Amino acid sequence: MSKKIFMRGNEALAEAAIIAGCRYFFGYPITPQNEVPAYFAMRLPQVKGTFLQAESELAAINMVFGASAAGARVMTSSSSPGISLKQEGISYLAGAELPAVIANIMRGGPGLGNIAGAQGDYFQATKGGGHGDYRIIVLAPYSVQELADLTVLAFDLADTYRMVCMILGDGYLGQMSEPLVLPKPSSKHFDKSGWALNGAKGREPHIIRSLRLNPEHALEDLNVKLQKKYQTVAQNEIRYEEYKTDDAEYLLVGFGICSRIIKAAINGLRDKGVKAGLFRPVTLWPYPYQALQNCAKNVKKVLVVEMNAGQMVEDVRLALNGAVPVDFIGRMGGMIPEVEDIIERIESYAA
Amino acid sequence: MNEKIIFAGFGGQGIILAGKLVCIAAMNEGKYVSHIPSYGAEMRGGTANCAVVIATEEIPSPMVFNPTVCVALNLPSLKKFESRLSAGGVLIYNSSLIENGPQRNDIVAIPVKANELAEQAGSYKAANMVAIGALLKANMQIASLQAVKDALSQAVSKRNLSFNDINKKALTLGFESVKTALH
Numbered sequence: 001m002s003k004k005i006f007m008r009g010n011e012a013l014a015e016a017a018i019i020a021g022c023r024y025f026f027g028y029p030i031t032p033q034n035e036v037p038a039y040f041a042m043r044l045p046q047v048k049g050t051f052l053q054a055e056s057e058l059a060a061i062n063m064v065f066g067a068s069a070a071g072a073r074v075m076t077s078s079s080s081p082g083i084s085l086k087q088e089g090i091s092y093l094a095g096a097e098l099p100a101v102i103a104n105i106m107r108g109g110p111g112l113g114n115i116a117g118a119q120g121d122y123f124q125a126t127k128g129g130g131h132g133d134y135r136i137i138v139l140a141p142y143s144v145q146e147l148a149d150l151t152v153l154a155f156d157l158a159d160t161y162r163m164v165c166m167i168l169g170d171g172y173l174g175q176m177s178e179p180l181v182l183p184k185p186s187s188k189h190f191d192k193s194g195w196a197l198n199g200a201k202g203r204e205p206h207i208i209r210s211l212r213l214n215p216e217h218a219l220e221d222l223n224v225k226l227q228k229k230y231q232t233v234a235q236n237e238i239r240y241e242e243y244k245t246d247d248a249e250y251l252l253v254g255f256g257i258c259s260r261i262i263k264a265a266i267n268g269l270r271d272k273g274v275k276a277g278l279f280r281p282v283t284l285w286p287y288p289y290q291a292l293q294n295c296a297k298n299v300k301k302v303l304v305v306e307m308n309a310g311q312m313v314e315d316v317r318l319a320l321n322g323a324v325p326v327d328f329i330g331r332m333g334g335m336i337p338e339v340e341d342i343i344e345r346i347e348s349y350a351a
Numbered sequence: 352m353n354e355k356i357i358f359a360g361f362g363g364q365g366i367i368l369a370g371k372l373v374c375i376a377a378m379n380e381g382k383y384v385s386h387i388p389s390y391g392a393e394m395r396g397g398t399a400n401c402a403v404v405i406a407t408e409e410i411p412s413p414m415v416f417n418p419t420v421c422v423a424l425n426l427p428s429l430k431k432f433e434s435r436l437s438a439g440g441v442l443i444y445n446s447s448l449i450e451n452g453p454q455r456n457d458i459v460a461i462p463v464k465a466n467e468l469a470e471q472a473g474s475y476k477a478a479n480m481v482a483i484g485a486l487l488k489a490n491m492q493i494a495s496l497q498a499v500k501d502a503l504s505q506a507v508s509k510r511n512l513s514f515n516d517i518n519k520k521a522l523t524l525g526f527e528s529v530k531t532a533l534h
Contacts, residue, residue, distance in 0.1 A: 004378060006374055006375045006386075006505070006506075172387065175387050175388065176385055176386065177374065177385065177387070178384070178385050178410075179378045179383075257412070260409070260410070260411045260412060261412050263409060263411060264409075267408070336412055336414055339411060339412075
């Protein structure tokens with residue numbers, strides 16, 4: 001077994017990106033993700049990469065567009081208000097079918113909100129924060145280890161499908177340190193010579209754009225192609241974890257840091273003889289609708305716990321389609337649900 | 352074991368490092384550990400603190416609202432966390448800087464002359480290490496004194512490795528200053 005090191009989430013994310021071959025980072029500072037750019041600023045020059053602190057989030061996301069168009073592995077990171085500013089660029093990346101990795105280390109909102117961890121950007125991440133019919137792959141890590149592992153995966157997914165892959169973490173995950181075994185680079189190789197803008201000498205020029213005016217159906221053609229691609233992603237890339245669900249009478253659903261608290265509640269409930277289990281989506285888009293439906297087949301009730309006013313719970317209801325009653329616990333503004341509150345709520349069902 | 356520990360003091364007293372050091376030592380002994388600094392709107396000259404969880408099972412949340420142990424290196428820290436300490440909890444406080452100890456009588460208060468003992472070890476800056484030493488004696492499940500000494504080279508930055516001997520001495524002095532182990 002590889003040696004465990006002790007690392008902060010934000011730094012693990014940056015180191016994992018470098019392991020994945022990312023050599024370009026463009027960003028603009030915002031708490032609670034500032035250790036990401038700080039780490040890249042220290043590490044990228046050591047591996048002959050480029051770190052650039054842009055003048056704004058808009059500049060940073062468009063630098064990502066440029067580097068990606070040139071065929072580079074590139075990423076940016078920010079936190080909620082900064083991710084809102086990047087939405088135009090994300091839509092353009094989708095329109096141009098460019099791969100990129102974007103980390104959102106969420107904080108409390110709306111507005112400037114605060115700097116504590118939160119999960120209020122679920123809708124924005126999974127339902128399209130920018131304009132137009134597009135999707136991005138959204139990965140929701142729940143530990144520093146998984147944050148690092150999913151970062152390596154994010155680059156492969158982005159390159160495989162030529163689309164944006166977002167790592168949706170939160171301020172607690174970014175700020176906390178935990179034991180970590182650094183991930184290995186993937187063995188996948190991606191040949192971008194067929195489309196990247198890497199110098200047209202001796203060949204026909206490649207053109208990358210998101211504006212499609214002619215012929216009349218050019219934009220619909222692109223949209224049809226994109227939707228087909230998204231269907232493929234939805235078929236191939238769904239990831240989730242089940243915990244003690246085999247005999248569960250009550251199913252809890254949560255993502256990211258919330259699912260850790262749910263796990264502790266489940267252990268507490270099991271000690272009292274209450275059969276509870278956890279379904280944890282790892283990909284928030286594509287969402288594991290079918291897997292959740294199967295998992296909830298024999299349960300009496302589903303309880304969704306989130307650090308928002310109730311966002312993923314809508315996808316849970318879609319998945320279950322009324323077959324099982326769905327309840328919800330949410331904390332907002334950077335507050336964390338308490339293990340005891342979850343236990344109490346589940347116990348109230350049996351009473 | 353599920354110890355929720357708050358380290359608190361002035362910015363500059365090595366609070367964040369203290370938490371990190373204990374985590375690395377416990378990690379090397381095979382325990383689950385987490386560490387999170389307070390990163391709110393902190394004020395210059397105010398308190399710096401970090402939350403550490405050391406457990407034998409997976410850690411749900413790294414945040415600590417009601418610690419089982421608090422290590423307070425200055426008076427504002429003691430004032431801030433005394434009321435939050437869970438009943439029966441342990442409060443280790445720096446009696447070099449804190450004249451009047453805690454008011455509560457449902458907790459175990461352990462005064463440690465952290466600054467004096469640090470001077471004795473070779474540098475006043477090692478007060479954080481003295482406090483860790485005291486913590487390790489007060490609760491011997493957290494990590495062994497040797498594991499913490501061994502973890503120093505992993506926890507401190509390269510430029511501070513030259514202080515390892517002083518730090519080790521300070522850890523020992525703190526450890527020996529607590530007469531009886533509680534756990």
